[in-house]
Amino acid sequence: xxxxxxxxxxxxxxxxxxxxxxxxxxxxxxxxxxxxxxxxxxxxxxxxxxxxxxxxxxxxxxxxxxxxxxxxxxxxxxxxxxxxxxxxxxxxxxxxxxxxxxxxxxxxxxxxxxxxxxxxxxxxxxxxxxxxxxxxxxxxxxxxxxxxxxxxxxxxxxxxxxxxxxxxxxxxxxxxxxxxxxxxxxxxxxxxxxxxxxxxxxxxxxxxxxxxxxxxxxxxxxxxxxxxxxxxxxxxxxxxxxxxxxxxxxxxxxxxxxxxxxxxxxxxxxxxxxxxxxxxxxxxxxxxxxxxxxxxxxxxxxxxxxxxxxxxxxxxxxxxxxxxxxxxxxxxxxxxxxxxxxxxxxxxxxxxxxxxxxxx
Amino acid sequence: xxxxxxxxxxxxxxxxxxxxxxxxxxxxxxxxxxxxxxxxxxxxxxxxxxxxxxxxxxxxxxxxxxxxxxxxxxxxxxxxxxxxxxxxxxxxxxxxxxxxxxxxxxxxxxxxxxxxxxxxxxxxxxxxxxxxxxxxxxxxxxxxxxxxxxxxxxxxxxxxxxxxxxxxxxxxxxxxxxxxxxxxxxxxxxxxxxxxxxxxxxxxxxxxxxxxxxxxxxxxxxxxxxxxxxxxxxxxxxxxxxxxxxxxxxxxxxxxxxxxxxxxxxxxxxxxxxxxxxxxxxxxxxxxxxxxxxxxxxxxxxxxxxxxxxxxxxxxxxxxxxxxxxxxxxxxxxxxxxxxxxxxxxxxxxxxxxxxxxxxxxxxxxxxxxxxxxxxxxxxxxxxxxxxxxxxxxxxxxxxxxxxxxxxxxxxxxxxxxxxxxxxxxxxxxxxxxxxxxxxxxxxxxxxxxxxxxxxxxxxxxxxxxxxxxxxxxxxxxxxxxxxxxxxxxxxxxxxxxxxxxxxxxxxxxxxxxxxxxxxxxx
Numbered sequence: 061x062x063x064x065x066x067x068x069x070x071x072x073x074x075x076x077x078x079x080x081x082x083x084x085x086x087x088x089x090x091x092x093x094x095x096x097x098x099x100x101x102x103x104x105x106x107x108x109x110x111x112x113x114x115x116x117x118x119x120x121x122x123x124x125x126x127x128x129x130x131x132x133x134x135x136x137x138x139x140x141x142x143x144x145x146x147x148x149x150x151x152x153x154x155x156x157x158x159x160x161x162x163x164x165x166x167x168x169x170x171x172x173x174x175x176x177x178x179x180x181x182x183x184x185x186x187x188x189x190x191x192x193x194x195x196x197x198x199x200x201x202x203x204x205x206x207x208x209x210x211x212x213x214x215x216x217x218x219x220x221x222x223x224x225x226x227x228x229x230x231x232x233x234x235x236x237x238x239x240x241x242x243x244x245x246x247x248x249x250x251x252x253x254x255x256x257x258x259x260x261x262x263x264x265x266x267x268x269x270x271x272x273x274x275x276x277x278x279x280x281x282x283x284x285x286x287x288x289x290x291x292x293x294x295x296x297x298x299x300x301x302x303x304x305x306x307x308x309x310x311x312x313x314x315x316x317x318x319x320x321x322x323x324x325x326x327x328x329x330x331x332x333x334x335x336x337x338x339x340x341x342x343x344x345x346x347x348x349x350x351x352x353x354x355x356x357x358x359x360x361x362x363x364x365x366x367x368x369x370x371x372x373x374x375x376x377x378x379x380x381x382x383x384x385x386x387x388x389x390x391x392x393x394x395x396x397x398x399x400x401x402x403x404x405x406x407x408x409x410x411x412x413x414x415x416x417x418x419x420x
Numbered sequence: 421x422x423x424x425x426x427x428x429x430x431x432x433x434x435x436x437x438x439x440x441x442x443x444x445x446x447x448x449x450x451x452x453x454x455x456x457x458x459x460x461x462x463x464x465x466x467x468x469x470x471x472x473x474x475x476x477x478x479x480x481x482x483x484x485x486x487x488x489x490x491x492x493x494x495x496x497x498x499x500x501x502x503x504x505x506x507x508x509x510x511x512x513x514x515x516x517x518x519x520x521x522x523x524x525x526x527x528x529x530x531x532x533x534x535x536x537x538x539x540x541x542x543x544x545x546x547x548x549x550x551x552x553x554x555x556x557x558x559x560x561x562x563x564x565x566x567x568x569x570x571x572x573x574x575x576x577x578x579x580x581x582x583x584x585x586x587x588x589x590x591x592x593x594x595x596x597x598x599x600x601x602x603x604x605x606x607x608x609x610x611x612x613x614x615x616x617x618x619x620x621x622x623x624x625x626x627x628x629x630x631x632x633x634x635x636x637x638x639x640x641x642x643x644x645x646x647x648x649x650x651x652x653x654x655x656x657x658x659x660x661x662x663x664x665x666x667x668x669x670x671x672x673x674x675x676x677x678x679x680x681x682x683x684x685x686x687x688x689x690x691x692x693x694x695x696x697x698x699x700x701x702x703x704x705x706x707x708x709x710x711x712x713x714x715x716x717x718x719x720x721x722x723x724x725x726x727x728x729x730x731x732x733x734x735x736x737x738x739x740x741x742x743x744x745x746x747x748x749x750x751x752x753x754x755x756x757x758x759x760x761x762x763x764x765x766x767x768x769x770x771x772x773x774x775x776x777x778x779x780x781x782x783x784x785x786x787x788x789x790x791x792x793x794x795x796x797x798x799x800x801x802x803x804x805x806x807x808x809x810x811x812x813x814x815x816x817x818x819x820x821x822x823x824x825x826x827x828x829x830x831x832x833x834x835x836x837x838x839x840x841x842x843x844x845x846x847x848x849x850x851x852x853x854x855x856x857x858x859x860x861x862x863x864x865x866x867x868x869x870x871x872x873x874x875x876x877x878x879x880x881x882x883x884x885x886x887x888x889x890x891x892x893x894x895x896x897x898x899x900x901x902x903x904x905x906x907x908x909x910x911x912x913x914x915x916x917x918x919x920x921x922x923x924x925x926x927x928x929x930x931x932x933x934x935x936x937x938x939x940x941x942x943x
Contacts, residue, residue, distance in 0.1 A: 139812045140678060140842050183624065194842055198922075206919035211809040211897040212840035213598050215587040215634055216904055216915050217941045220922045222630040231626065232922070240842060243678055269544050270651070270750075271682070294680020296761050304754065338621050358544050358648060359604070359621070384621055396624045403628050404616045412929035 063101040063122065070097050080104075080117025084125045088145070088197065088205065088235045091129060095233050096203025098122045099417055107229045109175025111149035113391060126177055129235070137162045140241040141194055141210060146177030146234045153239065162241035164192075165293070166276040166354045168334050168362050169327065170389035177234045183226020184336075184388065186240055187275065189357040191225065194240055198224045198232040201417050210238040228396070231416055247275065247291040248298040249324050250306060252313035257281055257351070258343045260288040263312050264356070265339040272305045273356040278324050280350055288313060291324040328352050331370040333377060334389040335363050341383030345376070362388070429456040429479030438482045438504065438526060445494045448485040448532075455483045459509060459527035463574075464517040464907055465804040465880055468797045472858045473873035478520050480507065480527040487532045489607060489615055489643040496641070497613030499526055500933045506611075507937045508637040510579030511553060515805055516905025518586065518636045522939040530581045533643050539564050545604055546649050550581030550642045567652040569596030572901070581642045587634035589845070589901035591786075593838045595682045595748065598901060600633050602647045608632055608640035611931025616640060631926065636903050637937035639930040653748035656684065657755035659763065660697065660778025661743040661771040666690070667816055669741040670836060670844075672769040674812045676745075676762045677841045683762060685746035688836040689782065690819075692734050694742035697782040705733050711831060717799035717857045724801055724831065724853040731827040743771065744779045802854040802880045804830070804907075806887055810896035811843035818894045819846050825890035826850055829883035838900060845900035850883045885910070904941055912942050 064081055067074050070093040074083045085091035098105050104121030108114075110130050117123035126147030133143040137160040144153055150172050154164050165187020171179045179192065186192035195208040198221070208214070208221055224232040254260035260279045267273065267290070274290040290305065292298035306315070328350065337345065338360035350366040363385075367373055377393040387395045400409040431439075431451035442449040450456075460476040461467035470477060481504075486492045499506045505525030512519060521527055533551035537560050540546070546568070548557055554575040561567055572578065572590040582588070584606065589598035596602070605620040606629050618629040632640050663669035669688045676686060689697065695704050707723040707730060723730060745762060749755030763773055793803045810818050815836060823832045830852035838845035854876035855861075861869050884907065891898050892914040898904070904912050913920060920942060927934070927943045934943075 136813065138674070138678075141811060183627065200918060200921055202921075204918040204921065206922055207917060208919060209895060209897045209915060210811055210842075211900070212811070212843040213587070213589055213593075213600075213809060213838065213845070213900055214897045215589075215807075215899040215901050216897060216912060217923055218631045218633065218635050218639065218926060219587075219600070220631075220916070220919045222627045223922050223926075225627065226624065227626045242841075243680075295678070296765070297680030297682075300758060300761070358650075386624060399625045400628055403618050404614055405610075405628055407612065407614060408610060408616075408929045411932060412925060415925040415928045 063097060063103050066097040066101065067094060067122070070094060077117040077123055079119040080121045080123060082117050082123045082125055084128055086128045088129065091124065091126070091233070091235055092199045092203040092205055094122070094124060095199045095201065099201035102417070105229065107177060107181070107233065109147035109149065109177045111151060112174045112178050124233070126175065132156050135160045135162065135241070137241065137243070142239045142241055143236065144176055144239055145236045146175065146180070148176050150174060150176055150179055157241050158244055161244055163244040164239070165242050168354055168388065169332060169364060170334055176237060176239065180225055180234050180237060181228050182388070185355055187242065187355060189355045190240060191221070192239055193221060193225065193237040195238040196221045196224055196234055197236040199235050200232055205235065206232070231412070231418060242293070243295050245293055245295050245298065247293050247324070248302050249289060249291040249319045250302055251287060251289040251316040251319040251323065252309050253316055254286045254288050254313045257286045259312055260286045261339060261343045263288065263309050264290070264353070266308050267305045268356050269358045270304070270308060272301045272308070274301070274305070276324055277353040277356060278351065279353070287316065289319060289324045328364045328366045331367045331373055332364045332389070333367060333373050333387070333393070335365070335380045335385040335387050337361060337363050337380065337383070337385035341380065341385045345380050345383050345385065428453045429460065429476045431456070432481050435481030438502070441498060442482065442484050442495060442526070445491065445498065447491045447495055450483050451481070456480055458512070459483045459529065460521065462512045462514040462517060462519050464515050464905065465802050466517060466877060466907060467520065468793070469802060469854060469873060469876050469880065472797055472861055473869045475873065478522050479524065480521040481524050483527045483529055485529050485532045488535065489609060492528070492533070492609045492641055492643055493613045493615050495526070495528060496609050496611065496935070499935050500611060500613060503933055503935060505938050506935050508581065508585065508641045510551065510582035511577040513574040513578040514582065514586065514903065514905060516899070516903050516907045518903050518905035518940060520906055522906060528641060530579060530641070533581065535644060539566065539649070541566060544649055545646050547644060547646045548580050549644045550579060550584065552580050554578050554580070554583070561649060562652060565652050566649045568602060568647055568649055570599055570602060580645060584633055584642045584645060585636050586903035587901060589838050592684045594677065594686050594840065595684045596650070600630065603629055603633065604646040604648055605629065606632060606642060607644045608642045610640040611933060611936045620646060634903065636905065636940050638941050638943050639926055639936065641936070651750065653750055653755070655749050655752040655755045656746055657749070657752070657759040658744070658746045658776050658779040658783065659759060660774040660782060661745055661763070661766045662694065662774055663741045663743065663769065663771050665739045666741040666819070668769045668771070669743050670812065670815055672766045672771050673743065673836070673839050673844065675765050675769070677839050679765060681758055681762055683745055684748040685744055685783070686839040687744045689742040689744070690734070690834045691737040691739055691741065692833060693782070693835070694740050695737060697742050697778055697785065708733055711851060720796070721800045721853060724851065727831045727852060728828045730831045731823065742778065742782065744782045746779065796851070797854070798858040800854055800857040802852050802876060804850040804852070804880055804884050806848040806850070807845050807900040807902050808848065808891045808896050808898055809838070809843060809845045809900035810894065814894060814896065815844055815846060818891065818896050821890040821894050822846070822848055822887045825886040826883050829879065829886055848887065850887060852879055852883050854879065906940065909940065909942055
């Protein structure tokens with residue numbers, strides 16, 4: 061029996077797709093059956109949800125198109141959790157939760173453009189740098205579904221969600237998730253003039269290390285230095301944090317009288333390159349253009365650098381990597397990460413792959 | 421429970437042989453009876469009952485004290501070759517029996533893994549050995565003007581390694597998060613003796629650190645960690661806020677957290693503790709005061725023979741609920757400003773500000789009660805503590821369900837703590853009758869002591885099972901921050917469902933010989 065025969069026997073809706081097969085499961089159960097067949101045949105597997113970049117099935121392998129698994133089961137704004145299937149686009153989820161007065165918060169453009177499953181499988185944190193999913197339903201290689209309980213924290217062994225988060229679908233396939241939400245509130249912003257980009261990044265680092273991280277920030281290079289704009293979004297905390305941050309920023313930067321409208325929220329232009337960086341790497345990396353920052357925390361930030369020309373992206377990505385940052389987008393330059401080998405866990409990884417019966 | 425083996429464990433032939441081999445590695449080891457006794461128990465209720473009965477049902481064969489990661493690796497390679505169980509143990513402050521060597525073997529005491537502390541104040545991190553105690557760590561950090569922000573009840577004795585192994589959370593977790601949120605990188609040794617050093621900073625692939633944290637010694641043994649630290653706050657603002665009902669109180673805490681505020685403490689008490697924290701404790705019915713004030717053994721035991729009556733008395737108390745709310749800041753006006761904003765939110769949910777003293781009194785009582793369990797056990801009671809968790813919309817129902825499930829078996833007290841934007845922990849104490857007081861057992865025959873112990877363990881296990889079954893039925897998690905250990909593992913299967921297969925895959929990957937803490941986490 062071929063993988064095609066077994067998929068058909070399992071009731072999968074499939075079509076030829078280049079040199080492989082594309083399967084479009086209509087439910088989590090049908091996804092689970094398809095995963096079991098693909099894993100049993102040990103053929104290459106790709107995943108694609110709503111909003112993800114078009115991709116063909118791998119040669120002799122299977123593309124699982126999760127576009128039909130896009131249901132948003134619940135949105136609970138009071139508790140701040142939404143239950144959503146992995147194929148749902150992040151943009152559609154944001155629209156739905158906005159109608160309930162909530163938001164996913166500021167996210168990287170490449171995250172907003174893709175599916176929930178891709179976001180989680182890439183291991184990219186949420187807007188407040190928390191793990192975006194409170195809990196997951198994951199398809200194991202044998203087609204069984206493992207679902208964790210939604211709780212603010214758990215101490216019931218290792219956090220098994222991390223076999224799926226950041227796994228790129230290699231170990232488990234994410235079927236659905238409980239996603240954290242935040243109250244949607246108007247942002248409060250402030251803007252500052254700094255001597256240069258490095259000074260602006262350093263000022264921002266100090267703010268974040270005092271637990272006053274803004275929801276988003278922007279650094280714009282000018283002839284006479286750098287301009288820094290910050291925006292906070294908490295219902296009650298935004299004003300408190302903005303005012304306290306002002307005390308810190310005043311030590312190295314000068315306040316600008318007015319915050320230009322939408323200055324912090326303007327989308328990145330030109331050819332954006334996205335990285336996950338620590339503060340030190342941002343200081344040395346960023347003088348090439350307009351810088352948008354998301355998911356700011358004490359250790360660093362997601363950063364989107366707008367480049368005037370696409371061909372500069374390779375050079376910038378190389379500089380970012382050399383400074384210890386991880387390149388997230390564009391896709392052609394994306395880092396898969398150093399993996400477990402560099403942590404001394406290469407043997408454990410090989411055993412894990414063998415036990416689960418998945419491709420290395 | 422397992423069979424009673426006698427008052428003091430003696431060295432086994434396997435233990436003596438292992439001690440020689442371990443010593444040949446340059447690692448200190450012992451088969452002395454006192455060491456085996458000490459390594460055979462923790463602070464779980466079941467183990468404290470063993471101590472009252474003076475028995476050691478699960479002694480190790482040998483105890484070893486490695487001093488660095490290389491010694492740990494050498495020890496684990498030896499154990500893997502010999503296929504001998506290895507159980508890591510810190511200070512033994514766990515409350516779920518996680519470090520009890522159920523199958524004997526080597527207890528690897530981590531308390532000498534105390535490499536010099538490396539504090540990086542500008543970078544906001546500290547590199548610390550797994551054997552360093554919480555108190556010592558905080559002392560050293562305080563000297564440098566910093567804090568980890570991790571203050572579990574076990575702080576005076578517990579080790580960093582124990583926190584990592586159980587995904588610990590402390591009193592200030594609403595502000596600082598749990599220990600898993602503080603980890604920048606980890607050093608550990610897996611069951612094959614491989615040294616693992618997780619990478620700090622942005623990385624791709626599954627997060628190795630998050631897959632090792634909370635493994636309770638079943639996948640790897642932690643030897644050190646780099647943790648996030650913060651400037652030490654200079655000021656604390658504390659208030660007590662009384663709500664007409666628990667539901668109002670829960671809603672207020674949820675709204676405070678959802679508004680983006682991060683209190684250092686947001687701890688909501690049940691009606692009994694609310695009354696006890698008030699100005700007039702005489703309003704508390706007499707049998708309940710015996711429990712709360714640690715009355716003499718006879719009165720306590722008398723009251724605990726009728727747990728249903730005690731629980732019904734609590735049901736009849738005014739339904740008021742006290743919230744202890746605290747904010748930390750570098751400046752007094754910073755902490756007070758956040759506090760006043762939070763009070764305004766409480767006011768919308770009928771919260772009455774009782775001022776600083778109500779909150780401070782309650783916090784003092786909390787610190788006292790953390791170490792008040794041993795006298796209760798000696799008096800003939802058991803105290804089983806549970807920290808379960810769920811999302812906000814289910815929290816009240818969870819507390820009620822556990823109370824109803826266990827009310828005929830133990831006196832139930834509940835606090836709602838470790839508040840997060842999505843939910844909170846429900847900390848439960850099950851106080852029950854556990855037979856004769858320690859003084860009486862000391863003079864009893866071995867048969868009588870064993871019978872008393874067996875009866876006490878059955879009562880304790882029945883109360884615990886009833887409570888955890890209710891937790892599972894409610895779809896909540898059976899452990900927020902204490903781990904699973906030996907006492908809760910029966911309910912882990914319901915918690916994880918098919919996830920147990922993922923756990924077993926991790927076990928085979930990191931501990932192919934199955935030597936690490938066998939019998940825990942269903943592994």
